[in-house]
Amino acid sequence: MTLDEIRAQIDAIDSSLLALLEQRMDWVKKVGDLKKSNQTLIYRPEREKAIIERLSTLSEGKLSPKAIEAIFLEIFAVSRHHEMPERVAYLGPEGSFTHQAAESRFGTLSDYVALPEIRSVFEAVSTERVRFGVVPIENNQAGSVVETIDCLSEFDLHIAAEHIMPIHFCLASNSEKIQDIKRIYSKDIAFRQCGKFLKEMFPPDITLVPVASTSQAVLQAKDDKHSAALCAPVAAKIHLVPILFENIEDSELNQTRFLILAKDFENQLSGNDTTSIIAKLPDTPGSLARFLDDFVQAGISLSKIESRPLKGQSGFSYQFIIDFEGHKEQNHVKALLKKHENHVKWLGSFVKSN
Incomplete structure (x- = not known):
């Protein structure tokens, strides 16, 4: 087979792909119309994750799960834009790692707003100047971003999704x-x-x-x-x-976890969820131990617990940001949150990134 013949075959496949994608957009529009009429959310991270996992099991190995995810995240972003254009704020300026994370989740067609501070992103989502906000929460080599944790405590926003991204630095x-x-x-x-x-x-x-x-x-x-x-x-x-040097980070395993923020946002159960809360417990002996023991008794695995000083108070009082396995609509999680409703702020239940 000649090179021209091979290219002709590739062109034919590309034409078929385009036709199928346009058919997909027709069905996406029908879904969007239903959601608008029912006032339900267009961005469904748990649905997108389920699609990617299903397609990965169908692959014959020529496309890795990461490649499938990259391709379909862009398709999902275009689909959402087709249903309803999204405005997304991120910690800027243009070219930041957070910008890269935002585009990997919302595609290149979304309307992006670069903001100078993490607090500015929270404020933009809170006042509904944007639909979503993207901020870093922690790096697996350098630890947590304390400004994000403090803002999660202060603002009445929810975590719609998380995104974990490899971080590569250069010297320019x-x-x-x-x-x-x-x-x-x-x-x-x-x-x-x-x-x-x-x-x-x-x-x-x-x-x-x-x-x-x-x-x-x-x-x-x-x-x-x-x-x-x-x-x-x-x-x-x-x-x-x-660029003088590339890949200069200490660890090749360097990753940053980003949060996608929204107002009044709740995910449906995916079967592989994380729930985030902030706990402000009574300043009495054993209160934290008793609180954590309730997780043990409920069979709930904690994936993160971190303390932060409570601002605006004399002395030293602490709040705890906690991530654990499960969704707030599961009975054992619901019972635990109900028991501690006076001391716990629910931040979100969302599908695990990996």
Whole structure:
């Protein structure tokens, strides 16, 4: 078979794919019309997860589960845009890791709003200037993002979904020689994630300058030949700053977990759910131990528990952000939340990312 004949076969398959996708959009519109008439939600993370898992079991192995997920997340995003355009806020500026996470969930067609602070994202969702917000919550190498945790406690928003994304840093600079770099800009958490590289490549007196985001770091370093930025490769490419080194993070397993926020949002049961709560327990001996024992008695597995000081109070009182397996509509979870309803704020029940 000649190259032209092979290309003709590929073209024919592409034409068939396009026709099938357009048929899918017709059915998507019917679903959207039903949801609008019933005032139900168009974004259904648990449904999307179920579709991807089903298709992965049908694959003959030529497409990995990750490849199937990447393809169909974009199809889902286009489908939702076809039903109802979405406005999404994220921690910016353009080219940040959070921007990348937002596009991976909502596709390239959504209307994106880059905001300078995590609090600004919460405020935009809370006031309904946007439908969804995307913020980082924790990194598996550097720990939690405390501003997100504090805002989860303060704002009356829900977690619609989570997204776990591999994080790869680069060093970008207009300096032609690494020896000429005197300052490095980045978000504080990025310095911790790239500590080994910085120690090996730069003298101890190198100036590390924390900024609001890794994208902002690129903008700071762009016009200064004696500076560099630790950033996402996409940010360096957007702002046309040369990349000197890639994949400089300490661990190749470096991942960040992002939350997708919404107002008045509830997922249906998926069978593989996580529930997040914030607990503000009485300041009495054994209150935390008794609270945690109720999870043991209910057979509920905890996946995360972290304390944060309660603001606006004298002395030291604490709240706890807790993630556990299960959905709030399951009877054993419902009973536990009911028992502690005066001390617990439900943040969301959502399908596990992986």
